[in-house]
Amino acid sequence: MTVNQISIFLENKYGKLSEILALLAEENIRIIAATVADTSEYGILRIIVSDPQKAFKILKENNVSANLTDVLAIVTNSCAGSFAQTFSHFTKAGVSIEYMYCFSANGKSILILRTNNREAAREVIRRQNLEYIHESDLIKL
Amino acid sequence: MEYWQKDIETMNREDLEKLQLERLKKTIEAAGNSPFYNKVFKENGITADSIQSLEDLQKIPFTTKEDLRNNYPYGMAAIPIQKCVRIHSSSGTTGNPTVVLHSAKDLDQWANQVARCMYMVGIRDTDIFQNTSGYGMFTGGLGFQYGAEKLGCLTVPAAAGNTKRQIKFITDFGTTCLHIIPSYATRLAEVMYEMGIDPRRDTRLHTVCIGAEPHSEEQRRRIEQLLGVKAYNCFGMSEMNGPGVAFECTEQNGLHIWEDNVIVEIVDPVTLQPVKEGEVGEMVLTTINREAMPLLRYRTRDLTCVLPGECPCGRTHKRLARFKGRSDDMIILKGVNLFPIQIEKILMQFKELGSNYLITIETEGNNDEMLIEVELSDLFTDDYGTLQRLTKEVTRQLKDELLLTPHLKLVAKGSLPTQEGKAVRVKDLRKLC
Numbered sequence: 001m002t003v004n005q006i007s008i009f010l011e012n013k014y015g016k017l018s019e020i021l022a023l024l025a026e027e028n029i030r031i032i033a034a035t036v037a038d039t040s041e042y043g044i045l046r047i048i049v050s051d052p053q054k055a056f057k058i059l060k061e062n063n064v065s066a067n068l069t070d071v072l073a074i075v076t077n078s079c080a081g082s083f084a085q086t087f088s089h090f091t092k093a094g095v096s097i098e099y100m101y102c103f104s105a106n107g108k109s110i111l112i113l114r115t116n117n118r119e120a121a122r123e124v125i126r127r128q129n130l131e132y133i134h135e136s137d138l139i140k141l
Numbered sequence: 142m143e144y145w146q147k148d149i150e151t152m153n154r155e156d157l158e159k160l161q162l163e164r165l166k167k168t169i170e171a172a173g174n175s176p177f178y179n180k181v182f183k184e185n186g187i188t189a190d191s192i193q194s195l196e197d198l199q200k201i202p203f204t205t206k207e208d209l210r211n212n213y214p215y216g217m218a219a220i221p222i223q224k225c226v227r228i229h230s231s232s233g234t235t236g237n238p239t240v241v242l243h244s245a246k247d248l249d250q251w252a253n254q255v256a257r258c259m260y261m262v263g264i265r266d267t268d269i270f271q272n273t274s275g276y277g278m279f280t281g282g283l284g285f286q287y288g289a290e291k292l293g294c295l296t297v298p299a300a301a302g303n304t305k306r307q308i309k310f311i312t313d314f315g316t317t318c319l320h321i322i323p324s325y326a327t328r329l330a331e332v333m334y335e336m337g338i339d340p341r342r343d344t345r346l347h348t349v350c351i352g353a354e355p356h357s358e359e360q361r362r363r364i365e366q367l368l369g370v371k372a373y374n375c376f377g378m379s380e381m382n383g384p385g386v387a388f389e390c391t392e393q394n395g396l397h398i399w400e401d402n403v404i405v406e407i408v409d410p411v412t413l414q415p416v417k418e419g420e421v422g423e424m425v426l427t428t429i430n431r432e433a434m435p436l437l438r439y440r441t442r443d444l445t446c447v448l449p450g451e452c453p454c455g456r457t458h459k460r461l462a463r464f465k466g467r468s469d470d471m472i473i474l475k476g477v478n479l480f481p482i483q484i485e486k487i488l489m490q491f492k493e494l495g496s497n498y499l500i501t502i503e504t505e506g507n508n509d510e511m512l513i514e515v516e517l518s519d520l521f522t523d524d525y526g527t528l529q530r531l532t533k534e535v536t537r538q539l540k541d542e543l544l545l546t547p548h549l550k551l552v553a554k555g556s557l558p559t560q561e562g563k564a565v566r567v568k569d570l571r572k573l574c
Contacts, residue, residue, distance in 0.1 A: 005523070007522075007523030009517060009551075009553050009554075010553070011552055011553050011556060013556075016553075037525065039525065039529075041550055041551070042528075042551060042552075042553075044523060044524075044525065046523065063554055063555045064553070064554070065517050065519050065553050065554045066519075067519070067521065067522065067523050069523045098524055098526075099524070114523070114524070
């Protein structure tokens, strides 16, 4: 249920994002999901990739400010109310969401989540029997 | 032309130099009473007899800010501390502050010198003078206060900050003259216009003394136009009492440096040899009219040159060109003196930050602002909250140290230019000269 995510510090400068993406492309690393959040001065690029350890190593070697974190990957369907229901479980358990993004694959919605309390969040997933995805399956998508 | 002290201000050069030599000899004799100069004189075999001409001053070694720090607090005093009545100190906070001691006579002389400057730019005892400088250890407060009182102005010791209150005083009391740092002068004008007050129509302001931070001719013209005043450049430094060391006359072409009080030399900052007349170099000053704490050949680190020719105002004291920068890395911003090392010291305390940083001083609108870019040592988090908290905490500590709030910007590792040898840490993009 936890997968590796790479966060990269991005300056708000022309061409910065392309530079990073080119580094990964050269090494044949596939990007499965990506999101960039930005402030007025910098952004953080968050990516799920086909080989996180290798990608992280490449970034480090190229002196890119990057961080490897684990996030939760939950699967939901795209019916009305399914997001609402999933999140209500976390809220009831007192878990806050720090950020999340989602993408669709094979008719399923995959939610990438970072919460303020990893253990409590895992407990919610187990107890509520939420569907999740293993990293080994995720990177095959 | 009216003068505060016509005999001194218009004294012919020959007499002025005679007066300087006489005062220099007395100063050398008195300086020997300070523990610091006593040692310097012994080591260099200097006695009162060593000085037979003004050129002989060059036999004496330079005095530096470092000497003042090393002899903190009383090692430079040439009279018993009991005879001193006031201490001032510099705003710089690297290591020990530099302290200047004053006797009652010194304070009176200083007040007279400031009064002379103010009179020179047309300020009279009929004027209402508001001082927007910080009071306390900073010399711009009390220095102007005593000078304006000596001149006989009605003084408004408003001190720094609280712009609305400054404006209320200006309009209610009918303030006619201000002492103000240039960046604050434009700010004050902006706020007045925002409040619907046109200073040219709604106030009695006619003269402002601007100084304590470098500024361009354009900035002066802008202040004059915004406030509807004449603005005069004033130069001072706490080591030389404070304000009043040199001041523009109504010609607005160079600052007269009062040579009955100081001897000015301009030297090459590298070779320390005198530059040719009219060339830019570091200003070196010797006090010749101060008893508590004489300073001989003090390296001011300020770069300027002496303007050639006579001034149409009739004053014979040399004129200095607008200051062109520093021979050390001191930054003067909003009247505060600071060194990059102060910033570095703070940044290095954060393990989240790398060792590469760049300080940029630039003019934004009418204000001079400081931008500090610092590289992250690595991305230690993946969340914005943490980065923002870091920015806030570093900014807070910098503010405590610098007494002004810089704009701190986190940048990616490796994104700042690196250099061989001494890195360029400061980019001053203010338009000067």
